[in-house]
Amino acid sequence: MGLHKGHFRIISSGHYTPEHILSNRDLEKIVDTSDAWITSRTGIRERRIANGENTSDLALHAAQKALDKAAYDKSKIDLIIAATFTPELRSPGVAARVQAKLGLDKPGLLAFDVNAACTGFIFALNIAERLLKGGSYRSALVIGAEVISKVTDYRDRNTCVLFGDGAGALILEKDSKKEVFFNVSSRSDEDLILYVDQYINMNGPRVYQFASRVIESSIRELLQFGHFDMTGVHKIIPHQANMRIIESAAKALGVPLESFFVNIQKYGNTSAASIPIALDEMLEEETPLSGEKVLLVGFGAGLSYGACALTF
Secondary structure, three states: OEEEEEEEEEEEEEEEEEEEEEEEEEHOOOOOOOHHHHHHHHHHOEEEOOOOOHHHHHHHHHHHOOOOOOOOOOOHEEEEEEEOOOOOOOOOOOHHHHHHHHOOOOOEEEEEEEEOHHHHHHHHHHHHHHHHOOOOOOOOEEEEEEHHHHOOOOOOOOOOOOOEEEEEEEEEEOOOOOEEEEEEEEEEOOOEEEOOOOOOOEEEEHHHHHHHHHHHHHHHHHHHHOOHHHHHEEEEEEEEOOOHHHHHHHHHOOOOOOEEEOOOOHOOOOHHHHHHHHHHHHHHOOOOOOOOOOEEEEEEEEOOOEEEEOOO
């Protein structure tokens, strides 16, 4: 099990979603589906679609919002990690494009991408914590950004109703007083129940079974490892894939659905962007008490999965 304890402080967060809205009613005109069918089975009512915006554009907007919110000096940043499976170029990566667009030419700055699908943001946080701990880096910009619409087959009613575009970002600094706990792992997917070639391909029932199990197990293992329980948790922020998965996880954990922060109805599944978008929206609406924890939990292709406990 990839369990470990680290330390960092969240300086700021930001998110960005494209203006164009693709509603369930719009999808009714494209494929054989209905608003009632989509909503009842997924909880999604609409999603955002990028028109002419690249993944690095969305990532830059989210990063800039995080910088502006804290009036943070961007020259402090010496580590940029972008989680994505939809970069606009094979190379350079989204992180390098964000570096260029921010005008950061600081010697020794490290910028690279992580592709762990919908768990990518948690993996990126995990890597950032390790690099901050090593002492070579002091300030990390961690981004989850996706333009999934470019790999969505709008003839496939089973997948096209699920996905949207967006980006979220966190600025982190090492802080020995702020504990963070990770539980990250990858499970082999020999049957490729979830993969992307030209388009997204998914075995829905098997992905549902996998996701429902690993949300519960990832959180329970993290609680046990960190020696804390749900009484000290302000909110759980799950990957926003399917409302039924979140409801199943709440039941399995024995916690009320209100313990989860959910915005899937507005954005659909934005893969690596979903957790940071939800985290930023939650922080805009409510402020965790000092010492409270926020749990992040994700799952995706690979099969990748993991959880993270942030201390506020």
